[in-house]
Amino acid sequence: MNTTSYFTRYRAKTLIAAAVSLVLAACAAAPLKSTGAADARAKLTVLQSDANLANRAPLAMQEAEAAVVTAEASNTDEEQAVHLAYLADRKVDTARARAETGFAEDQLAKLGEQRESIRLDARTREADIAQSQVATARAEAQVARTDADAARTLAAQQAEELQRQIDELQARPTDRGLVLTLGDVLFRSGMSDLNAGATNSLEKLASFLNHYPDRSAIIEGHTDNVGSDDYNQGLSQRRADSVKSYLMGHGIGSPRLAATGMGESQPLAGNDSATGRQQNRRVEVIIDNPPPAL
Amino acid sequence: MNESSQAPPRLRIAAGLTGALLLVASCASTPPAPIATLQAAEQAILNAERGDAGRYAAAELAAARTKLASANDAVQEEEMIIAKRLGEQSRADAELASARSEAAKAATVNEEMKRGNDALFEETQRNSGASR
Numbered sequence: 001m002n003t004t005s006y007f008t009r010y011r012a013k014t015l016i017a018a019a020v021s022l023v024l025a026a027c028a029a030a031p032l033k034s035t036g037a038a039d040a041r042a043k044l045t046v047l048q049s050d051a052n053l054a055n056r057a058p059l060a061m062q063e064a065e066a067a068v069v070t071a072e073a074s075n076t077d078e079e080q081a082v083h084l085a086y087l088a089d090r091k092v093d094t095a096r097a098r099a100e101t102g103f104a105e106d107q108l109a110k111l112g113e114q115r116e117s118i119r120l121d122a123r124t125r126e127a128d129i130a131q132s133q134v135a136t137a138r139a140e141a142q143v144a145r146t147d148a149d150a151a152r153t154l155a156a157q158q159a160e161e162l163q164r165q166i167d168e169l170q171a172r173p174t175d176r177g178l179v180l181t182l183g184d185v186l187f188r189s190g191m192s193d194l195n196a197g198a199t200n201s202l203e204k205l206a207s208f209l210n211h212y213p214d215r216s217a218i219i220e221g222h223t224d225n226v227g228s229d230d231y232n233q234g235l236s237q238r239r240a241d242s243v244k245s246y247l248m249g250h251g252i253g254s255p256r257l258a259a260t261g262m263g264e265s266q267p268l269a270g271n272d273s274a275t276g277r278q279q280n281r282r283v284e285v286i287i288d289n290p291p292p293a294l
Numbered sequence: 295m296n297e298s299s300q301a302p303p304r305l306r307i308a309a310g311l312t313g314a315l316l317l318v319a320s321c322a323s324t325p326p327a328p329i330a331t332l333q334a335a336e337q338a339i340l341n342a343e344r345g346d347a348g349r350y351a352a353a354e355l356a357a358a359r360t361k362l363a364s365a366n367d368a369v370q371e372e373e374m375i376i377a378k379r380l381g382e383q384s385r386a387d388a389e390l391a392s393a394r395s396e397a398a399k400a401a402t403v404n405e406e407m408k409r410g411n412d413a414l415f416e417e418t419q420r421n422s423g424a425s426r
Binding site (some may be wrong): 080083087091093094100101104107111112114122 | 379382383386387389390393394396397400401403404407408410411414415418421
């Protein structure tokens with residue numbers, strides 16, 4: 001800038017020497033606009049019309065304005081004009097930098113607020129998540145409780161149903177399982193064919209076994225001591241087979257059924273009375289308990 | 295250093311004044327050095343240096359120093375008008391260096407803050423995404 005002003009001075013001298021009137025005319029018409037005052041004014045105008053910066057550094061802005069006005073007013077001495085334009089240019093730049101600093105400080109405050117809001121959002125979100133997790137856990141617990149209740153109810157119903165079925169069968173629970181005693185009224189004396197009246201009891205048995213397909217049954221035939229052992233053995237076996245056939249005819253698979261003749265070997269009562277002998281003539285059905293408990 | 299370079303301003307001042315003898319007399323003798331201007335420039339440079347202008351506005355600070363040195367040279371050569379101009383320009387350069395340093399520092403702080411915010415935002419998004 002300094003060298004420029006010297007250059008300008010020498011150029012002016014040359015012009016004075018060449019054509020004094022021309023120089024004077026030029027100075028009078030457009031005094032020293034090329035010194036930079038106009039450039040400084042243009043820069044200041046741009047700064048003043050920037051909405052983000054115009055009002056941020058009032059003092060520096062006033063100084064810049066004053067310096068530009070001073071530079072614009074200078075039209076006597078070109079060197080001085082160039083100097084004043086330089087000062088004006090620097091002051092406009094300084095005002096811009098001050099305004100930018102002010103703007104940045106405002107932005108910093110906003111960034112601080114933004115950081116707080118990010119933190120707050122994150123905390124809110126975490127709380128929401130925690131809350132929804134609690135709600136989910138609670139709902140799951142409720143479902144589990146309902147399931148457990150339902151399972152318990154079902155188990156109770158099943159136990160009740162079993163008991164009802166057992167009662168229906170008039171079976172008695174023992175260590176071997178449920179024991180159902182079919183009296184000799186099912187059979188005519190000495191015969192192994194089932195009486196018509198027997199079907200009621202056997203229907204219930206078949207129904208029970210169909211209802212609990214994991215249970216199997218042992219069918220044992222027993223007699224009193226009337227007749228030979230061999231005869232009684234054969235008779236008891238035939239009667240047991242007869243019951244097995246009936247059950248197979250009602251949908252129970254043969255692997256679940258075992259029929260055995262026990263003859264007169266396991267009397268329930270003494271064979272010396274008619275009542276005792278009647279008790280001894282029987283078919284017992286032992287329904288085993290299923291492996292897993294209910 | 296030589297008299298010829300001082301002649302035009304003096305002649306001009308003399309021509310511009312009509313009848314002020316005192317002023318003519320003062321102009322005829324060597325004008326006083328612009329001490330206040332040079333001191334102000336020096337102070338402005340110190341302020342700029344304190345504001346880390348060496349790092350953030352090195353060109354402006356260098357210009358201010360060079361012009362202050364030239365101004366002192368001009369005083370030595372009794373070129374007081376040139377010395378005063380150079381001093382004023384030096385001060386304007388130094389003040390600009392200070393202002394630009396402040397602006398650059400503020401911008402750096404904001405940039406860091408913004409990066410921090412972006413990182414925090416991403417982190418919170420990732421965390422909530424992971425736990426969902």
